[in-house]
Each structure stands twice: as C-alpha cells, then as structure tokens.
Amino acid sequence: MGGRGGGGGQKRGRTQRRHFRNHRDNEQSIVAEDEWDAFLETLHKPLPAAFRINSSAQFFEDIRSQLETDFMKSLNAEVADSGEADAIRPLPWYPDNLAWHSNFSRMQLRKNQTLERFHEFLKRENETGNITRQEAVPPLFLDVHPEHFVLDMCAAPGSKTFQLLEMIHQSTEFGLLPAGMVIANDLDVQRCNLLIHQTKRMCSANLIVTNHEAQHFPSCRVKDLSLVLEMGSGEGMINELSFDRVLCDVPCSGDGTLRKAPDIWRKWNAGMGNGVHRLQVQIAMRGLALLKVGGRMVYSTCSMNPVENEAVVAEVLRRSGESVELLDVSVELPQLIRRPGIKKWKLTVVRTCVLSARTYDSEIALDSLEEVSPPDGNQEKANPSSLESAPDNGINVDSECGLEQLENLAIPTEASDLEVSDLPLERCMRILPHDQNTGAFFIAVFQKLSSAAVEDTSHLNGQSTERQDELPNKFPDEIIEDTHMLEVNPPVDDTNDQQSICSEAAPDSDLVEKSLEEEDALKLDSSEICEENEADETKTNGENENKSEMSKGGKRKLQIQGRWRGVDPVVCFKTRPRSVASGHFMVSVNHFHLKERQTSKEGTSTKCGYRISSEGLPLLLPYITKQILYASLADFKHLLQYRTIKFADFVDSKFGEKASELMEGCCVIVLNHGARDSPLPVDASTVAIGCWKGKTNVSAMVSPTDSQELLERLCVHLVKKGNSSAQENNHCDSKADSEEAVASS
Numbered sequence: 170m171g172g173r174g175g176g177g178g179q180k181r182g183r184t185q186r187r188h189f190r191n192h193r194d195n196e197q198s199i200v201a202e203d204e205w206d207a208f209l210e211t212l213h214k215p216l217p218a219a220f221r222i223n224s225s226a227q228f229f230e231d232i233r234s235q236l237e238t239d240f241m242k243s244l245n246a247e248v249a250d251s252g253e254a255d256a257i258r259p260l261p262w263y264p265d266n267l268a269w270h271s272n273f274s275r276m277q278l279r280k281n282q283t284l285e286r287f288h289e290f291l292k293r294e295n296e297t298g299n300i301t302r303q304e305a306v307p308p309l310f311l312d313v314h315p316e317h318f319v320l321d322m323c324a325a326p327g328s329k330t331f332q333l334l335e336m337i338h339q340s341t342e343f344g345l346l347p348a349g350m351v352i353a354n355d356l357d358v359q360r361c362n363l364l365i366h367q368t369k370r371m372c373s374a375n376l377i378v379t380n381h382e383a384q385h386f387p388s389c390r391v392k393d394l395s396l397v398l399e400m401g402s403g404e405g406m407i408n409e410l411s412f413d414r415v416l417c418d419v420p421c422s423g424d425g426t427l428r429k430a431p432d433i434w435r436k437w438n439a440g441m442g443n444g445v446h447r448l449q450v451q452i453a454m455r456g457l458a459l460l461k462v463g464g465r466m467v468y469s470t471c472s473m474n475p476v477e478n479e480a481v482v483a484e485v486l487r488r489s490g491e492s493v494e495l496l497d498v499s500v501e502l503p504q505l506i507r508r509p510g511i512k513k514w515k516l517t518v519v520r521t522c523v524l525s526a527r528t529y530d531s532e533i534a535l536d537s538l539e540e541v542s543p544p545d546g547n548q549e550k551a552n553p554s555s556l557e558s559a560p561d562n563g564i565n566v567d568s569e570c571g572l573e574q575l576e577n578l579a580i581p582t583e584a585s586d587l588e589v590s591d592l593p594l595e596r597c598m599r600i601l602p603h604d605q606n607t608g609a610f611f612i613a614v615f616q617k618l619s620s621a622a623v624e625d626t627s628h629l630n631g632q633s634t635e636r637q638d639e640l641p642n643k644f645p646d647e648i649i650e651d652t653h654m655l656e657v658n659p660p661v662d663d664t665n666d667q668q669s670i671c672s673e674a675a676p677d678s679d680l681v682e683k684s685l686e687e688e689d690a691l692k693l694d695s696s697e698i699c700e701e702n703e704a705d706e707t708k709t710n711g712e713n714e715n716k717s718e719m720s721k722g723g724k725r726k727l728q729i730q731g732r733w734r735g736v737d738p739v740v741c742f743k744t745r746p747r748s749v750a751s752g753h754f755m756v757s758v759n760h761f762h763l764k765e766r767q768t769s770k771e772g773t774s775t776k777c778g779y780r781i782s783s784e785g786l787p788l789l790l791p792y793i794t795k796q797i798l799y800a801s802l803a804d805f806k807h808l809l810q811y812r813t814i815k816f817a818d819f820v821d822s823k824f825g826e827k828a829s830e831l832m833e834g835c836c837v838i839v840l841n842h843g844a845r846d847s848p849l850p851v852d853a854s855t856v857a858i859g860c861w862k863g864k865t866n867v868s869a870m871v872s873p874t875d876s877q878e879l880l881e882r883l884c885v886h887l888v889k890k891g892n893s894s895a896q897e898n899n900h901c902d903s904k905a906d907s908e909e910a911v912a913s914s
C-alpha cells in the first residue's frame with residue numbers, strides 16, 4: 170500500500186528512509202529502534218476513515234443509535250469472514266460514543282458495493298452537518314464551555330472550528346444563543362471561504378471568521394455588557410477582549426498526515442520544520458498574549474518533528490517565564506494512547522540547493538539525491554494539489570517554486586548539536602500512528618498564570634523586522650531560507666494594509682470612536698454579508714479550479730491574504746438575545762455567520778418578502794407567531810417528498826384551506842405528531858421547515874438532500890420511539906418513494 174511499483178518505488182523507499190532518518194535516531198527517541206518497522210508499516214497504510222457525530226444536531230442521539238445498533242451489526246457481519254477487526258467501532262477515548270473509527274478506507278467505501286448504504290449514510294449526514302468526517306483531539310484538551318470566547322488562530326479548513334462550535338452550543342436552551350463565541354482566523358482567504366463553507370453546516374450565529382496573520386492578530390475591544398446592566402448606564406466600558414481559550418493549530422511540515430496524503434512522502438524534508446519553527450513560536454506567543462489569565466491554550470501540529478513541537482514549546486516557555494505553565498493533562502482522556510514529549514533532539518542542518526529542474530539529472534549525482542525525487546520524474550511527478558486534497562498542515566509544499574521553474578531542495582547533511590531541555594516537556598503529548606491506528610500529531614496545553622512576562626510579538630512585522638538576536642541560535646542562515654521557500658508571510662503591501670488595521674495592539678481611541686459612530690450608519694444586515702459570501706463561495710469553487718489550472722502551469726501563488734470583501738474594516742454588530750457578542754470588533758471580519766433570512770427573488774412583489782433559511786429557523790422559531798401552520802405527519806411527509814403541493818391536494822383538507830389563507834410568501838410548517846389542531850410548544854424536538862406560500866400551492870424551501878435526510882431521520886426516530894401507528898408506518902414504508910421523488914427533483 171502507499172507505494173507505486175517499478176524502479177521509482179524502490180527509489181522512493183530509499184527516499185522515505187532517508188527523510189525519516191531523524192525520526193529513527195535513537196537519541197531523538199521519536200520511535201525506538203525496535204518499533205521502527207511497525208511505525209513505518211503503519212505509516213504506509215491508508216488512514217482508516219474516522220467521523221464524529223455533531224452533538225448539537227437535533228437528531229444526534231438517533232444517529233448514534235443507528236450506528237450502534239444497525240450499522241455496527243451489519244458491517245461487522247460483512248467483515249466477519251475476512252478476519253478483519255471490527256468494521257466500525259466508537260473511538261474509546263472520545264466522550265459519549267460520538268467519534269467513530271471505520272476500518273474501511275475512503276477508497277474502499279467508495280468502491281465496495283456492499284458498503285454502499287453506509288457510504289451513502291456518511292455522505293448525507295456529512296452534507297447536512299450531522300457528522301464530520303474527521304475526529305480531532307486538540308479541541309478536547311481545551312475544556313471549552315458555552316460561555317467561553319474562543320480564538321482559533323489558524324482555523325481553515327475548519328474541522329476543529331466545527332468541534333469548538335459544538336462545544337459552545339452544548340446544552341444551550343432552545344432558541345437562545347450561547348453566551349460564548351468562536352473567532353476563527355486564517356491567513357489564507359481562500360481557505361477562509363472553505364472554512365465558512367464547512368462551518369455553515371453547523372448553523373451557528375456564534376462564529377466570526379477573520380483573515381489575519383495569526384502572529385499579528387489584532388487586539389479587539391468589546392463593550393462590557395455586564396457593567397451596562399449593573400450600572401444601568403447606556404454606555405458600557407470598552408475593554409480589550411481577551412480569550413478564555415485559544416487554539417494554535419499551526420502550519421507545519423505535516424509528516425503526521427502521511428497516511429492521508431501519501432504525496433507528502435515525496436515532498437517532506439526536515440528543513441521544512443526548521444523553516445516554520447519561528448512562525449510557530451510567534452503564533453503561540455501572540456496566542457498567549459491574547460489569552461485571559463487563567464485561560465487555556467492548546468498548541469498542536471500534525472508533525473512528528475521536534476523542531477516544530479517540543480522546540481517551539483521550549484522557546485515559548487523560555488520567553489514567557491513564570492507567567493505560563495505547561496499543563497500536565499495525563500488524567501484527561503485516559504484512553505487516548507499518547508507518548509510523553511521528548512526532551513532532546515537534534516537539529517538537522519539543511520543545505521539548500523537551487524537548481525533548474527531541466528538540469529536536475531546532469532547536475533547532481535543520483536546517489537547523493539536519494540532523498541529527493543526528481544521534479545520531472547515520470548511516476549513521481551507532482552499532481553496539482555487542490556484545497557480539497559491538500560493536507561491540512563497549512564503549507565502547500567509544492568506551490569511556491571513551480572516545477573517548470575526552480576526547485577528548492579533541502580538536503581539533510583548532518584545533525585548539529587544535540588539540544589537538551591530541562592523543561593517539563595514530558596507533559597507534551599505525541600500521538601503516533603501505530604499506537605491506535607491514527608495519524609500522527611502533537612499537542613501541548615498551556616495555562617496562563619499571569620500577564621506579566623508574556624512577550625507579545627504582534628508589533629513585529631514577520632521575520633523581516635524580527636531581531637536576529639531573538640532567534641534560537643541553532644538556526645543558521647541556510648535554514649532560514651526555507652521560510653522564504655514556504656512563503657508563509659503575506660506580500661509586503663498586504664501586510665502594510667493589515668498593519669493599519671492590526672496596529673491597534675496599543676489602544677487607538679480614534680478607531681474606537683469611529684466604530685461607535687459608524688455603528689448606526691452601517692446598519693449591518695447579516696443577509697447582505699451572507700449574500701456576498703455566497704458569491705465568494707461560488708467563486709471559491711471556480712477559484713479552486715483556476716488554482717489547480719494555475720498550479721499545472723507552475724505559476725500559482727500561495728497564501729494570499731485577500732483584500733476585504735466583507736465589511737471593511739470596522740464591524741459593529743448589535744446585541745442579540747442573551748448574546749454577549751455585541752461588541753465592536755476591529756478586525757477584518759470575513760463572515761457574520763448565521764444566515765437567518767434571505768431576500769427572495771419574489772420578495773419585491775410579496776408582503777412577506779423574505780424567506781427563512783434552514784440555518785436560521787431553529788433560532789427564530791420560538792418567536793414566530795404568524796405565517797406558521799401545523800401539519801400532520803402525512804402532509805409534512807408529502808411536502809418533503811414532492812416539494813410543492815397544491816392547497817387542494819393536502820391529505821388534511823383543513824390544513825390546505827389554512828395554507829391558502831396565509832399571506833403570500835415565506836411561511837413555516839411545523840410537524841404536528843399528534844395531529845392536534847392547536848399550536849405546539851416549541852422546543853428542541855420540534856421539527857419544522859421553511860416554506861413558500863404561492864398563489865395555488867405551498868413549496869418546501871429545503872434542499873433535496875435535507876428533505877431526504879429529514880425523512881430518514883423521522884423514520885428512524887419514530888421506529889425508535891416504538892410509534893407504530895398506521896399513518897407513521899406508512900411514512901417509513903414510503904421512504905423508497907420519497908428517495909425517488911427527491912432524486913427526480
């Protein structure tokens with residue numbers, strides 16, 4: 170597995186061994202000598218699929234029980250003869266059976282027909298936001314509560330942001346927003362759009378997406394609402410916002426994702442870790458500066474390289490003195506097999522070669538190059554990477570020097586002095602692939618004890634202004650060149666642009682006042698922003714295509730921090746029920762997340778000119794008193810099945826009549842299980858959809874996938890509840906019809 174045949178495969182074998190020479194080194198102890206074969210063997214196996222149930226989804230318990238009872242039995246029976254371990258099983262270390270591991274790779278799921286039903290289930294639930302096809306450990310160590318303000322510093326494509334949002338939304342009363350919120354930031358504007366697309370499935374109003382360099386993430390100021398309430402004064406205090414929790418899931422060299430992205434075998438080298446070390450330290454330091462005293466910060470990478478892990482943690486501890494503690498979290502998630510952080514490592518000195526791809530073969534003798542594959546080689550030619558397939562390490566390793574242009578090759582030549590630390594680095598956690606059949610990653614958990622000595626580097630403009638004497642003395646110039654190669658910093662003029670926004674690390678009263686004045690003037694309407702971002706999303710797809718086209722030509726540029734297409738640069742948003750998110754944020758806000766309503770095309774000619782979006786409905790439902798009807802299960806099912814129903818065709822003729830009497834435009838249809846006539850109390854179990862009342866009919870404003878998902882959920886739910894009325898059985902019996910209807914719609 171993981172290998173491609175022929176001579177290329179042989180050479181690649183050598184390549185891999187050379188690349189991982191550091192990891193094998195006993196002194197470095199990443200993997201002991203006697204484990205090396207098992208470690209490498211696992212690294213070459215495709216990563217089994219893992220997925221997580223969204224615990225704030227309406228039907229999450231039904232989904233979990235469908236997995237526990239239905240799929241676990243049927244799939245395990247499927248593999249019984251093959252001698253395989255369990256086909257699917259809950260991950261023992263993840264709370265409440267909410268994360269699952271499947272022994273089928275994504276490829277197998279796609280190709281094996283007997284697994285089709287399971288694959289369809291995963292696809293649909295993923296699309297509707299009920300499951301996410303990735304489990305992530307770092308957010309679990311953040312101990313997030315619903316009232317927390319959380320900063321996700323390097324957030325795209327957003328799998329961990331999604332998890333953080335779930336935590337924020339845990340146990341929130343129906344119809345109310347949690348008091349906390351997540352600010353998800355990423356440097357790359359296209360990846361920000363991907364993040365927005367991913368997290369949209371969560372339907373959260375408590376997310377702001379920003380587009381900054383994390384190491385220069387601006388200070389934000391908020392009105393302290395509690396003081397406004399206590400003192401009864403109209404004006405609250407304007408405080409600098411600090412975060413209860415910070416996640417630094419930093420860009421890294423990504424050798425921990427080899428099982429998911431085997432292409433990295435060809436691209437990875439130890440020099441890449443050296444190149445990002447400095448940025449990783451800067452991001453972590455800025456994270457700590459923005460963290461509240463008493464707050465927690467998790468630093469994580471998907472790399473095994475100590476230079477990106479323990480060396481960063483050591484540097485952060487050194488710079489922070491007594492104001493920060495590296496936490497011992499060995500009692501948390503006890504079933505997660507982890508290894509202690511290492512305390513000594515060797516730094517690989519990297520010689521950077523720059524040579525033309527065309528002269529590659531003639532310039533360099535093959536035996537000295539066994540660790541790099543030829544840029545113009547046949548079987549190992551780089552595929553144009555896309556955002557979808559790129560590993561989530563935040564660095565696109567082949568995008569900088571196009572293959573037609575120059576190739577930078579960092580060639581490990583010798584190991585420099587051993588770096589030994591007496592800091593409590595054993596408290597860091599290393600997760601290795603062969604311990605529990607996962608990818609590899611690294612986690613360190615910090616707690617801020619005081620604000621005294623946390624050195625804030627946000628005023629430094631990246632490496633160009635950083636004082637060389639602040640750099641770890643083990644990084645020679647050649648290594649620093651690698652940073653250029655990866656180009657993680659934005660172009661200079663963009664940086665300047667950002668500086669005008671970000672330079673407010675020191676209070677800037679002009680800016681505060683401006684934001685206050687502009688609050689009313691802006692009259693921010695979330696729908697407007699959302700429309701804009703919808704356009705962005707469409708564009709993202711197009712851009713992705715362009716992107717891969719461009720990368721074919723080797724001309725693609727990386728990591729562009731975009732000019733702002735949202736609200737620029739000051740965004741004020743108003744108090745919402747029970748939301749403390751009413752401050753004045755002076756950051757580039759990419760997306761004000763929840764689309765509660767949209768203007769409709771028909772809007773101008775109808776009285777009820779907006780339509781409620783599926784995402785916004787749960788939030789607005791408790792407050793809707795007009796344009797709302799209660800349908801029997803039969804009629805609700807028909808609406809989902811056929812999408813548009815004439816008034817006269819409803820099974821319940823009274824319902825048809827009432828529907829015809831609604832105002833033309835947006836309305837809401839609530840499922841009335843007991844077929845009662847009176848309005849139902851609205852709670853978390855209420856099932857409702859946004860509809861459109863036309864001249865002669867009612868149409869469901871729900872996507873075909875969501876319709877099918879809802880029918881499926883209702884069916885499973887009713888069966889589970891043992892509800893076997895003829896009418897409801899009829900609903901389940903006709904599921905096949907509905908799938909047909911949905912497929913043809």
Ligand SMILES: C[S@@+](CC[C@H](N)C(=O)[O-])C[C@H]1O[C@@H](n2cnc3c(N)ncnc32)[C@H](O)[C@@H]1O
Binds near residue numbers: 360
């Ligand atoms: C490891 S990935 C993050 C994965 C993400 N946390 C998730 O779970 O989906 C690192 C991210 O850092 C972003 N990045 C790189 N340099 C950055 C910087 N200076 N500031 C902020 N983000 C940066 C990359 O665009 C990439 O999306």
